Amino acid sequence: GNSVRNQVGEFVVTQPMPSMPLYFWNDPGNERYIETYFSDYPGIWRQGDYFMMDDDDGCFVLGRSDATLNRYGIRIGTAEIYRSVEALPEVADSLIVNLELPDSQFYMPLFVKLQDGISLTDEIVQKINAKLRADYSPRHVPDHIYQVEEIPYTLTGKKMEVPLRRILLGHSVEKAANKDAMSNPQSLEWYVNFRDTQTAYRYE
Incomplete structure (x- = not known):
């Protein structure tokens, strides 16, 4: 640069x-x-x-900058996403990352932890997307939404956006995250399994 x-x-x-x-x-x-x-x-x-x-x-x-999503030249603050999505009564917590892929492609998944007893349906997906579009712009709408049991956090209560992005791009958990500094290190297992079994994007 x-x-x-x-x-x-x-x-x-x-x-x-x-x-x-x-x-x-x-x-x-x-x-x-x-x-x-x-x-x-x-x-x-x-x-x-x-x-x-x-x-x-x-x-x-x-x-x-690591809490900002740079999607096709548009900077999106992750706090904007969380403020909008977590205002919905069905959503307890959320985390979003933007993955920079080969050939100048991007993939922006949103992971949501829903309130107890609620499962992710097409109706809830449409509701989340519509709220992001109305509150901000079509660029804020994720490529896919996935329901998870836990959002990974540090011991100080920070969502682990950067380590999760690195894990989803193929880095090992040991290199991407410090489990000793996490409040719920077991949560990463789901994301590793997701990375290894998903077909939505190619990171190599």
Whole structure:
């Protein structure tokens, strides 16, 4: 990439700085550390935030890029999706990812945990899609909606969007997620099985 001004871009660091962690705990060979910060731009630290610098050297951190879905050039905040979907009485929780696939294709599945005793039906799918379209735009409508028993969370209560995206794109759980930092590590088993058995997208 190129350095730009007055445009939103990825926050990257090309030289060492004091606040950089040196390594992760229990990460032999620094595999997870490198995967987290250096896999997108080899040798360059990717912070995971959108950033802008203006002509007066004013700096603006504009939110997490890994919590933003970039779908065909349209930036969609995952919080927008959750605010809309989880306002429906049938939905208890949700998680969405956008998978960048070969040949410049995208696949955006939405995983929903429904209230006890409710199963995902065509009517509920249509209701979710209609609400996203009405609240935001057709670009916010997922490619498919899947019912799950659990949404993976960290111990601090954050939805694990980035680790799940990596798992769905073929990374091992060990490289994509730190189970010791999860409140429900067993939840990942469903998503691994989904990845290995689904036919909706090709990630290799």
